[in-house]
Amino acid sequence: MSEDTKIENQTIPEPVPSRPLLPVTQIALVLAVIAICSSGWLWLEQRQQGHLLEKSLALRLSEFDERSRAGLTFAKRADESSTEATAKIALLEQKLEESRAQQQSLQTLYLELASNRDAWTISEAEQLVIIASQQLQLAGNVKPALLALQTADNRLQELDKPQIIQLRKIINRDIQKLQALPSVDIVGMSLKLDALADAADKLPLASIRHPRTDSTARPDWDSNPWHRLAQEVWQDIQRMVRVEHMDHPETPMLAPEQNYFLRENLKLRLLDARIALLQHDEATYRVDLQTAALWIKRYFDVGDATTRNALDILQQLSSSSITIQLPDISESLNAVAKYKLALERNK
Incomplete structure:
Protein backbone atom coordinates (compact mmCIF):
# COMPACT_ATOMS: atom_id res chain seq x y z
CA MET A 1 0.00 0.00 0.00
CA SER A 2 2.73 2.45 0.87
CA GLU A 3 4.41 1.92 -2.50
CA ASP A 4 1.16 2.57 -4.41
CA THR A 5 0.57 5.67 -2.41
CA LYS A 6 4.05 6.97 -3.26
CA ILE A 7 3.50 6.43 -6.95
CA GLU A 8 0.21 8.29 -6.88
CA ASN A 9 1.77 11.13 -4.97
CA GLN A 10 4.46 11.65 -7.70
CA THR A 11 3.75 14.65 -9.95
CA ILE A 12 3.09 13.75 -13.56
CA PRO A 13 5.07 16.15 -15.88
CA GLU A 14 2.93 18.30 -18.10
CA PRO A 15 3.59 18.15 -21.87
CA VAL A 16 5.77 21.04 -23.16
CA PRO A 17 4.05 23.00 -25.85
CA SER A 18 5.87 23.06 -29.25
CA ARG A 19 7.77 26.30 -29.90
CA PRO A 20 7.92 27.96 -33.26
CA LEU A 21 11.21 27.83 -35.31
CA LEU A 22 13.71 30.41 -34.20
CA PRO A 23 15.26 32.89 -36.67
CA VAL A 24 18.65 31.21 -36.17
CA THR A 25 17.31 27.94 -37.56
CA GLN A 26 15.86 29.74 -40.58
CA ILE A 27 19.15 31.48 -41.24
CA ALA A 28 20.98 28.15 -41.01
CA LEU A 29 18.60 26.65 -43.58
CA VAL A 30 19.13 29.61 -45.92
CA LEU A 31 22.88 29.33 -45.54
CA ALA A 32 22.69 25.59 -46.23
CA VAL A 33 20.69 26.23 -49.42
CA ILE A 34 23.19 28.92 -50.47
CA ALA A 35 26.09 26.53 -49.77
CA ILE A 36 24.45 23.80 -51.86
CA CYS A 37 23.87 26.24 -54.73
CA SER A 38 27.45 27.51 -54.48
CA SER A 39 28.75 23.94 -54.51
CA GLY A 40 26.72 23.20 -57.62
CA TRP A 41 27.93 26.36 -59.33
CA LEU A 42 31.53 25.56 -58.43
CA TRP A 43 31.09 22.02 -59.74
CA LEU A 44 29.76 23.36 -63.06
CA GLU A 45 32.57 25.93 -63.24
CA GLN A 46 35.20 23.27 -62.56
CA ARG A 47 33.66 21.01 -65.18
CA GLN A 48 33.74 23.82 -67.75
CA GLN A 49 37.35 24.58 -66.85
CA GLY A 50 38.15 20.89 -67.23
CA HIS A 51 36.73 20.92 -70.76
CA LEU A 52 38.77 24.03 -71.58
CA LEU A 53 41.89 22.39 -70.16
CA GLU A 54 41.30 19.29 -72.27
CA LYS A 55 40.98 21.43 -75.41
CA SER A 56 44.16 23.33 -74.50
CA LEU A 57 46.05 20.09 -73.92
CA ALA A 58 44.84 18.70 -77.23
CA LEU A 59 45.97 21.87 -79.02
CA ARG A 60 49.38 21.75 -77.35
CA LEU A 61 49.77 18.08 -78.25
CA SER A 62 49.06 18.87 -81.90
CA GLU A 63 51.61 21.71 -81.81
CA PHE A 64 54.14 19.37 -80.22
CA ASP A 65 53.52 16.81 -82.98
CA GLU A 66 54.16 19.49 -85.62
CA ARG A 67 57.36 20.54 -83.89
CA SER A 68 58.41 16.89 -83.66
CA ARG A 69 57.91 16.51 -87.40
CA ALA A 70 59.93 19.69 -87.98
CA GLY A 71 62.66 18.30 -85.74
CA LEU A 72 62.72 15.05 -87.70
CA THR A 73 63.02 17.01 -90.94
CA PHE A 74 65.88 19.03 -89.49
CA ALA A 75 67.59 15.84 -88.29
CA LYS A 76 67.23 14.35 -91.77
CA ARG A 77 68.84 17.41 -93.31
CA ALA A 78 71.61 17.25 -90.74
CA ASP A 79 72.19 13.58 -91.65
CA GLU A 80 72.38 14.53 -95.31
CA VAL A 184 93.58 35.70 -99.53
CA ASP A 185 93.87 34.62 -95.90
CA ILE A 186 91.79 31.48 -96.15
CA VAL A 187 92.98 30.16 -92.77
CA GLY A 188 92.21 33.42 -90.96
CA MET A 189 88.75 33.70 -92.53
CA SER A 190 88.03 30.08 -91.64
CA LEU A 191 89.00 30.73 -88.00
CA LYS A 192 86.68 33.74 -87.87
CA LEU A 193 83.77 31.63 -89.13
CA ASP A 194 84.52 28.98 -86.49
CA ALA A 195 84.57 31.67 -83.78
CA LEU A 196 81.20 33.04 -84.97
CA ALA A 197 79.70 29.53 -84.91
CA ASP A 198 80.96 29.06 -81.33
CA ALA A 199 79.53 32.44 -80.28
CA ALA A 200 76.05 31.70 -81.71
CA ASP A 201 74.89 30.32 -78.35
CA LYS A 202 75.85 33.58 -76.59
CA LEU A 203 74.05 36.04 -78.88
CA PRO A 204 71.10 37.68 -77.04
CA LEU A 205 67.70 37.27 -78.67
CA ALA A 206 65.68 40.34 -79.57
CA SER A 207 62.50 38.81 -78.10
CA ILE A 208 64.02 38.66 -74.60
CA ARG A 209 65.73 42.03 -74.70
CA HIS A 210 66.02 43.50 -71.21
CA PRO A 211 64.51 46.96 -70.59
CA ARG A 212 66.75 49.90 -69.93
CA THR A 213 67.58 50.85 -66.39
CA ASP A 214 65.19 53.39 -64.89
CA SER A 215 67.10 56.64 -64.48
CA THR A 216 64.24 58.62 -62.87
CA ALA A 217 65.44 60.85 -60.05
CA ARG A 218 64.44 59.81 -56.57
CA PRO A 219 62.06 62.11 -54.61
CA ASP A 220 63.51 64.69 -52.30
CA TRP A 221 62.94 63.24 -48.84
CA ASP A 222 63.64 66.58 -47.17
CA SER A 223 60.89 68.41 -49.08
CA ASN A 224 57.25 68.92 -48.18
CA PRO A 225 55.48 65.56 -47.47
CA TRP A 226 52.68 66.43 -49.89
CA HIS A 227 55.20 67.38 -52.56
CA ARG A 228 57.15 64.18 -51.93
CA LEU A 229 53.94 62.11 -52.17
CA ALA A 230 53.08 63.80 -55.46
CA GLN A 231 56.56 62.97 -56.80
CA GLU A 232 56.25 59.32 -55.80
CA VAL A 233 52.82 59.00 -57.42
CA TRP A 234 54.06 60.64 -60.63
CA GLN A 235 57.08 58.33 -60.79
CA ASP A 236 54.85 55.28 -60.29
CA ILE A 237 52.64 56.46 -63.15
CA GLN A 238 55.71 56.91 -65.37
CA ARG A 239 56.87 53.36 -64.63
CA MET A 240 53.49 51.93 -65.62
CA VAL A 241 53.95 52.94 -69.27
CA ARG A 242 57.29 52.89 -71.16
CA VAL A 243 57.68 54.20 -74.70
CA GLU A 244 60.70 52.94 -76.69
CA HIS A 245 61.89 53.76 -80.19
CA MET A 246 62.00 50.61 -82.39
CA ASP A 247 64.03 50.72 -85.63
CA HIS A 248 62.42 47.46 -86.76
CA PRO A 249 59.11 45.72 -86.06
CA GLU A 250 59.09 43.91 -82.75
CA THR A 251 60.28 40.32 -83.10
CA PRO A 252 57.73 37.76 -81.87
CA MET A 253 58.72 35.68 -78.88
CA LEU A 254 60.09 32.24 -79.67
CA ALA A 255 59.61 29.04 -77.73
CA PRO A 256 62.74 27.47 -76.13
CA GLU A 257 62.71 24.73 -78.80
CA GLN A 258 62.59 27.34 -81.55
CA ASN A 259 65.44 29.27 -79.93
CA TYR A 260 67.56 26.10 -79.99
CA PHE A 261 66.80 25.34 -83.63
CA LEU A 262 67.44 28.98 -84.60
CA ARG A 263 70.92 28.91 -83.10
CA GLU A 264 71.68 25.47 -84.61
CA ASN A 265 70.57 26.63 -88.07
CA LEU A 266 72.79 29.70 -87.71
CA LYS A 267 75.73 27.44 -86.86
CA LEU A 268 75.02 25.26 -89.90
CA ARG A 269 74.95 28.33 -92.15
CA LEU A 270 78.32 29.46 -90.84
CA LEU A 271 79.82 25.97 -91.23
CA ASP A 272 78.47 25.78 -94.80
CA ALA A 273 80.12 29.13 -95.49
CA ARG A 274 83.40 27.73 -94.13
CA ILE A 275 83.17 24.68 -96.42
CA ALA A 276 82.40 26.95 -99.40
CA LEU A 277 85.41 29.09 -98.42
CA LEU A 278 87.72 26.06 -98.46
CA GLN A 279 86.28 25.01 -101.83
CA HIS A 280 86.57 28.57 -103.26
CA ASP A 281 82.83 28.51 -104.01
CA GLU A 282 82.21 32.24 -103.74
CA ALA A 283 78.51 32.14 -104.73
CA THR A 284 77.56 29.70 -101.95
CA TYR A 285 79.92 31.47 -99.56
CA ARG A 286 78.24 34.85 -100.04
CA VAL A 287 74.70 33.43 -99.87
CA ASP A 288 75.45 31.71 -96.55
CA LEU A 289 77.01 34.87 -95.08
CA GLN A 290 74.09 37.04 -96.20
CA THR A 291 71.57 34.58 -94.75
CA ALA A 292 73.44 34.43 -91.43
CA ALA A 293 73.58 38.25 -91.23
CA LEU A 294 69.85 38.49 -92.06
CA TRP A 295 68.94 36.02 -89.29
CA ILE A 296 71.09 37.86 -86.76
CA LYS A 297 69.48 41.21 -87.63
CA ARG A 298 65.97 39.73 -87.51
CA TYR A 299 66.05 37.52 -84.42
CA PHE A 300 68.89 38.85 -82.25
CA ASP A 301 69.37 42.10 -80.33
CA VAL A 302 71.36 44.35 -82.68
CA GLY A 303 71.84 46.83 -79.85
CA ASP A 304 74.08 44.40 -77.97
CA ALA A 305 77.86 44.73 -78.43
CA THR A 306 78.30 41.00 -79.12
CA THR A 307 75.70 41.07 -81.88
CA ARG A 308 77.20 44.18 -83.46
CA ASN A 309 80.65 42.58 -83.39
CA ALA A 310 79.29 39.46 -85.14
CA LEU A 311 77.65 41.60 -87.83
CA ASP A 312 80.89 43.53 -88.34
CA ILE A 313 82.85 40.30 -88.81
CA LEU A 314 80.27 39.03 -91.30
CA GLN A 315 80.52 42.32 -93.19
CA GLN A 316 84.31 42.02 -93.34
CA LEU A 317 84.13 38.43 -94.56
CA SER A 318 81.52 39.34 -97.20
CA SER A 319 83.68 42.17 -98.55
CA SER A 320 86.63 39.82 -99.14
CA SER A 321 86.84 37.98 -102.44
CA ILE A 322 87.80 34.30 -102.25
CA THR A 323 87.86 33.60 -105.99
CA ILE A 324 91.19 34.12 -107.72
CA GLN A 325 91.90 33.66 -111.42
CA LEU A 326 94.71 31.13 -111.13
CA PRO A 327 97.43 31.16 -113.80
CA ASP A 328 98.40 28.20 -115.95
CA ILE A 329 101.86 26.79 -115.18
Missing part, protein backbone atom coordinates in the same frame (compact mmCIF):
# COMPACT_ATOMS: atom_id res chain seq x y z
CA SER A 81 74.87 17.29 -94.52
CA SER A 82 76.88 14.84 -92.44
CA THR A 83 76.88 12.36 -95.32
CA GLU A 84 78.11 15.05 -97.70
CA ALA A 85 80.81 16.07 -95.24
CA THR A 86 81.87 12.43 -94.87
CA ALA A 87 82.12 12.08 -98.63
CA LYS A 88 84.22 15.25 -98.84
CA ILE A 89 86.47 14.00 -96.06
CA ALA A 90 86.87 10.70 -97.88
CA LEU A 91 87.84 12.61 -101.04
CA LEU A 92 90.39 14.65 -99.09
CA GLU A 93 91.79 11.47 -97.56
CA GLN A 94 92.06 9.99 -101.04
CA LYS A 95 93.98 13.05 -102.21
CA LEU A 96 96.19 12.79 -99.13
CA GLU A 97 96.93 9.16 -99.96
CA GLU A 98 97.76 10.18 -103.50
CA SER A 99 100.08 12.85 -102.16
CA ARG A 100 101.73 10.31 -99.88
CA ALA A 101 102.08 7.92 -102.78
CA GLN A 102 103.70 10.70 -104.82
CA GLN A 103 106.02 11.43 -101.92
CA GLN A 104 106.95 7.77 -101.72
CA SER A 105 107.53 7.70 -105.44
CA LEU A 106 109.72 10.78 -105.11
CA GLN A 107 111.76 9.09 -102.39
CA THR A 108 112.19 5.98 -104.52
CA LEU A 109 113.16 8.11 -107.46
CA TYR A 110 115.69 9.91 -105.31
CA LEU A 111 117.37 6.63 -104.41
CA GLU A 112 117.38 5.42 -108.01
CA LEU A 113 118.87 8.63 -109.39
CA ALA A 114 121.48 9.20 -106.69
CA SER A 115 124.19 8.13 -109.11
CA ASN A 116 123.26 10.73 -111.68
CA ARG A 117 123.12 14.19 -110.08
CA ASP A 118 121.78 16.07 -113.11
CA ALA A 119 119.04 13.56 -113.85
CA TRP A 120 118.08 13.39 -110.18
CA THR A 121 117.87 17.20 -109.89
CA ILE A 122 115.73 17.48 -113.05
CA SER A 123 113.42 14.69 -111.85
CA GLU A 124 113.06 16.35 -108.47
CA ALA A 125 112.27 19.69 -110.15
CA GLU A 126 109.68 17.93 -112.34
CA GLN A 127 107.99 16.41 -109.31
CA LEU A 128 107.91 19.80 -107.59
CA VAL A 129 106.35 21.45 -110.66
CA ILE A 130 103.77 18.63 -110.82
CA ILE A 131 102.93 19.20 -107.14
CA ALA A 132 102.55 22.93 -107.81
CA SER A 133 100.21 22.25 -110.72
CA GLN A 134 98.11 19.86 -108.62
CA GLN A 135 97.86 22.37 -105.77
CA LEU A 136 96.52 24.99 -108.18
CA GLN A 137 94.12 22.77 -110.12
CA LEU A 138 92.73 20.58 -107.33
CA ALA A 139 92.81 22.75 -104.21
CA GLY A 140 93.48 26.26 -105.52
CA ASN A 141 96.27 26.72 -102.93
CA VAL A 142 98.58 29.46 -104.18
CA LYS A 143 101.13 29.44 -101.36
CA PRO A 144 102.04 25.71 -101.58
CA ALA A 145 102.26 25.98 -105.37
CA LEU A 146 104.51 29.04 -105.12
CA LEU A 147 106.71 27.31 -102.56
CA ALA A 148 107.03 24.24 -104.81
CA LEU A 149 108.07 26.34 -107.83
CA GLN A 150 110.59 28.30 -105.77
CA THR A 151 112.04 25.05 -104.45
CA ALA A 152 112.29 23.69 -108.00
CA ASP A 153 114.11 26.85 -109.09
CA ASN A 154 116.55 26.54 -106.19
CA ARG A 155 117.25 22.92 -107.09
CA LEU A 156 117.91 23.85 -110.72
CA GLN A 157 120.21 26.64 -109.57
CA GLU A 158 122.53 24.03 -108.05
CA LEU A 159 123.29 22.59 -111.52
CA ASP A 160 124.82 25.91 -112.70
CA LYS A 161 124.73 25.00 -116.40
CA PRO A 162 123.95 27.22 -119.39
CA GLN A 163 121.27 24.79 -120.60
CA ILE A 164 119.31 25.32 -117.38
CA ILE A 165 119.02 29.13 -117.82
CA GLN A 166 116.08 28.97 -120.27
CA LEU A 167 114.28 26.44 -118.07
CA ARG A 168 114.72 28.67 -115.02
CA LYS A 169 113.40 31.69 -116.94
CA ILE A 170 110.16 29.84 -117.70
CA ILE A 171 109.76 28.74 -114.08
CA ASN A 172 110.50 32.26 -112.81
CA ARG A 173 107.80 33.68 -115.08
CA ASP A 174 105.27 31.38 -113.45
CA ILE A 175 106.62 32.32 -110.01
CA GLN A 176 106.07 36.01 -110.80
CA LYS A 177 102.50 35.23 -111.92
CA LEU A 178 101.76 33.55 -108.60
CA GLN A 179 103.39 36.34 -106.62
CA ALA A 180 101.26 38.93 -108.43
CA LEU A 181 98.03 37.26 -107.29
CA PRO A 182 96.11 38.99 -104.47
CA SER A 183 96.62 37.42 -101.08
CA SER A 330 101.76 24.06 -117.81
CA GLU A 331 104.57 25.85 -119.67
CA SER A 332 106.99 25.13 -116.81
CA LEU A 333 105.78 21.55 -116.59
CA ASN A 334 106.28 20.99 -120.33
CA ALA A 335 109.73 22.67 -120.28
CA VAL A 336 110.97 20.45 -117.44
CA ALA A 337 109.59 17.31 -119.14
CA LYS A 338 111.32 18.19 -122.43
CA TYR A 339 114.65 18.85 -120.72
CA LYS A 340 114.40 15.56 -118.84
CA LEU A 341 113.66 13.71 -122.09
CA ALA A 342 116.67 15.36 -123.74
CA LEU A 343 118.91 14.18 -120.90
CA GLU A 344 117.66 10.62 -121.25
CA ARG A 345 118.33 10.63 -125.02
CA ASN A 346 121.89 11.88 -124.49
CA LYS A 347 122.76 8.97 -122.23
